[in-house]
Amino acid sequence: MSSEHSNGAVTLVTGGASGIGAATVRRLVADGHRVAVTGRDQAKLDAFVAELDAGERVVALAADTTDPASISGAVEAALKTFGRLDHVVANAGFSTHDNLADGDPAHWREMLLVNVLGPALLVKAALPALTESGGRIVMVGSTAGIKNTPGNMYSVSKSALTSFAENTRVLVTGSGVAVTLIAPGRVDTPFWESHPTGVVPDGPAMTPDHVAEAIVWSLAQPAGVEVNTVVVRPTGQVH
Ligand SMILES: NC(=O)c1ccc[n+]([C@@H]2O[C@H](COP(=O)([O-])OP(=O)(O)OC[C@H]3O[C@@H](n4cnc5c(N)ncnc54)[C@H](OP(=O)(O)O)[C@@H]3O)[C@@H](O)[C@H]2O)c1
Numbered sequence: 302m303s304s305e306h307s308n309g310a311v312t313l314v315t316g317g318a319s320g321i322g323a324a325t326v327r328r329l330v331a332d333g334h335r336v337a338v339t340g341r342d343q344a345k346l347d348a349f350v351a352e353l354d355a356g357e358r359v360v361a362l363a364a365d366t367t368d369p370a371s372i373s374g375a376v377e378a379a380l381k382t383f384g385r386l387d388h389v390v391a392n393a394g395f396s397t398h399d400n401l402a403d404g405d406p407a408h409w410r411e412m413l414l415v416n417v418l419g420p421a422l423l424v425k426a427a428l429p430a431l432t433e434s435g436g437r438i439v440m441v442g443s444t445a446g447i448k449n450t451p452g453n454m455y456s457v458s459k460s461a462l463t464s465f466a467e468n469t470r471v472l473v474t475g476s477g478v479a480v481t482l483i484a485p486g487r488v489d490t491p492f493w494e495s496h497p498t499g500v501v502p503d504g505p506a507m508t509p510d511h512v513a514e515a516i517v518w519s520l521a522q523p524a525g526v527e528v529n530t531v532v533v534r535p536t537g538q539v540h
Pocket of ligand 1: 484
């Protein structure tokens with residue numbers, strides 16, 4: 302849906318109750334979108350939606366991004382609530398913040414499922430509705446998926462997502478659906494709470510709003526135009 306029609310556009314954001322997802326939801330609501338927000342914790346979602354105070358323009362949908370029935374249920378619920386779907390933002394993701402030498406492989410399975418399978422399930426579930434609306438898909442990758450971090454399975458998962466974005470683009474070319482990969486550098490969000498230090502590492506970092514701005518900009522392109530890859534780093538970040 303083009304910028305001239307953004308009023309009332311319907312956007313589904315996965316993992317949208319914190320960090321980059323939450324900043325994106327806030328901006329979309331301010332721009333007149335209707336939004337379906339998913340996450341694993343209904344109480345956390347409800348608290349976030351209450352804070353938005355956007356009435357019936359936002360719906361909270363508890364969904365496990367790695368479960369096909371759960372994610373297609375969320376897409377169906379968004380369609381039932383709003384009657385259409387114009388955009389999906391595959392944002393849910395996390396890092397184990399480790400590497401092949403010291404990491405626990407038990408945690409990599411979940412990370413690969415959330416970061417790679419999750420976006421695939423979302424695209425599969427949403428594609429019929431997006432084809433109907435001539436909609437847009439945004440995938441939140443990472444600079445770690447553009448430049449390899451040695452031995453780091455998060456980097457591998459985001460490299461797979463980088464590839465999946467282009468794979469999806471060539472799949473949907475001709476159907477009127479647009480695909481954008483947003484690859485952020487460091488952002489100060491709860492993502493870093495699972496880091497050994499518990500905080501964003503020393504050095505430059507963006508705010509969630511900086512990345513949300515890039516996401517919303519890519520969704521607001523005129524009809525017939527798609528931005529395919531946006532790499533956005535804090536100035537001074539090397540990799
Ligand atoms: N922060 C950074 O420096 C940075 C840099 C580059 C890319 N990214 C990417 O940006 C995206 C958003 O992250 P963020 O920085 O905004 O962090 P965040 O605040 O922790 O948000 C991540 C979201 O993903 C969902 N999620 C996390 N673990 C999950 C799991 N095991 N299963 C299902 N859903 C899960 C969470 O939803 P619920 O807990 O509500 O279910 C949460 O809302 C992620 O894809 C991340 O990889 C972040």
